[in-house]
Amino acid sequence: TCQVHFESSNWKSLSIKRLTDSRLHGSTGLRSGSQANFFPPLEDAMLPSGSFNNRMALITGGGTGLGRAMTATLSQLGAQCIIASRKLDVLQRTAEEISSQTGNKVHAVQCDVRDPQAVSQCVDQIEALTGLPDVIINNAAGNFVCPSERLSPNAWKTITDIVLNGTAFVTLELGKRLIQNQKGASFLAITTIYAESGSGFVVPSASAKAGVEALYKSLAAEWGRYGHRFNIIQPGPIRTKGAFSRLDPTGAFEKAMIDRIPTGRLGTPAEIANLAAYVSSNYASWMSGAVIRFDGGEYVSLAGEFNELRSVTPDQWKLLEAMIRKTKGS
């Protein structure tokens, strides 16, 4: 089944005919993505029940997607949650659904994190409802794919205001009040793997998420003395309407994305919710300043310049090795 054509012994002109996935991996029994069978996602809450009893958690953007999943897990583990974002109707629906499943109160508070006054009023409301939170998850974000030459100043400002300024306003407002009240807390920011590498076509998001990471690493160093921990989770792709409808609106890129993930599948909201719960819990009380990449291996897969060689079959390797061994000198 080997279909390597040696047009010359030069590596660059070696033409390896791309076979269909099943034929390509025939000799190893692996189909594209079938390695996902080795990595089944577990959906149930990982921490002991009651791990968040008597604890208050604020989750920005907690009405939808990953924020909703984090809220559901924290609530199931005993936390009283507050979810905050712009759309009050969405928040209220989520709050009612989760409360009715877990028996623990979820509060919905309207807040546009871009507006520092709105953030301050939101924190007033939170103080009145539950007191200052023990757990703060900065998860709210805005993003869309767009060639940078098409971005208007307001498009840039919109994304960076939500992601960087929004996270800063929420973190600083709560931080100051927690310090005044001598209360410790766990802060978690949800960023993305390209906060580290940068990425074309999502440049405002990449720039703002990198800023969030700098903010959280800096505060981890500065505010430990007040009992505050700061950590970061960088998720890889996890299907949510909010992300996928703005980053891959036609679905054209999904297969290629899954193919490059070494674990062969997308992450699930429940998986990131378990990680966020652990990082925010007292089991992680020694964790601060951490940046946790949670992406099924996508980042390293994209980074290594020889990783495309995964598509070379064992038979093709025999031929390549023979060629390489035949080479003498430079």
Ligand SMILES: CC/C=C\C/C=C\C/C=C\C/C=C\C=C\C(=O)SCCNC(=O)CCNC(=O)[C@H](O)C(C)(C)COP(=O)(O)OP(=O)(O)OC[C@H]1O[C@@H](n2cnc3c(N)ncnc32)[C@H](O)[C@@H]1OP(=O)(O)O
């Ligand atoms: C190859 C990739 C393959 C697959 C990818 C699939 C999956 C994902 C994998 C990884 C994901 C990694 C990171 C993900 C990070 C995320 O943050 S995902 C979360 C996304 N969720 C959201 O964005 C929810 C909230 N978003 C919104 O409310 C809007 O989208 C918003 C535009 C961000 C804000 O809405 P608002 O109403 O405040 O703003 P507008 O007034 O509508 O717009 C403000 C200005 O922006 C300009 N704009 C808006 N949309 C676009 C666009 N698509 N292209 C260009 N410009 C846009 C708009 O015109 C305004 O500017 P102006 O006209 O100059 O005034």
Ligand SMILES: NC(=O)C1=CN([C@@H]2O[C@H](COP(=O)(O)OP(=O)(O)OC[C@H]3O[C@@H](n4cnc5c(N)ncnc54)[C@H](OP(=O)(O)O)[C@@H]3O)[C@@H](O)[C@H]2O)C=CC1
């Ligand atoms: N899903 C994925 O593959 C990945 C997601 N991420 C990150 O995960 C997080 C969650 O994303 P995901 O769940 O996928 O997407 P969603 O779109 O579902 O979540 C974004 C949330 O942010 C809220 N939000 C947006 N703008 C504002 C604002 N101005 N003020 C307050 N809240 C706001 C939205 O609520 P509302 O509209 O009511 O304001 C929404 O609930 C984000 O930080 C995202 O960057 C990172 C990498 C991959």
